[in-house]
Amino acid sequence: MKNSISFLSNLVEYLLIIAVLFYWHGTSNLLNPIAIGLLVVLIFQIIFKNKIIGIIIPSVLMLLSMYMILALLSEVNEFESFNSDAQRLLFIGLAYFLGTILISFLMIWKYLLRSSNKTLAYK
Template sequence: MYLIAKSVSKWYPELFLILSVIIYWALTASLVNPVAISLVVLLVTQLRFKNKTFGIVLSFIFMLLSFYMMLAIFSDIVNLDFFYPRGLLMLSFGTLYFGGTAYFAFVLLRKNNNTINERLPIGND
């Protein structure tokens, strides 16, 4: 069981981002959502081919989307007449959801942007 959890742990950023996109897709209440479909396809492609450049670009896309949506939530909270309970719910859910998405996008960036050499230098390498 430990080996299964350890082997799946390297996929946590991609799996969480896929789950995040599926939650977004479900909350839009639209079956045909081209943004969600394209994001899921891009994440599954990253899981399948593991391209480092594509992973870095994908992580920047998710970080920018998360920060944009956090700014949108703060903008909506400013326009509310009463903060309790609706504003508090928006703030807590939005911070957890988009903050978690930004965190896992950053983890995906660190995963694909390793600067450590894959092999040890031999001689005058």
């Protein structure tokens, strides 16, 4: 029971790790320093549960995902017609980046609630 509660409390971090692994696989580059750095930071976050890092990591990921959505829309706009390739690119790209934004928002919310609960306990 305790293991399942621990897993559920870290579910957001695990989902972000899966998103980073998906990104790493998509680059087809074994030594990708950005993916390795993100994985290391997320694993340390699961271990140490630092509330400041727990807010900074998803904030950066949200900003990067918003930027990538703009790049995705620019790339879809370059298609001469909105064919099946453009639809697939748009659907998969939006699902990936909007999912990352949602998961990042949940992680920010998790750590803001954790920090506000501790401040209420001190009063």
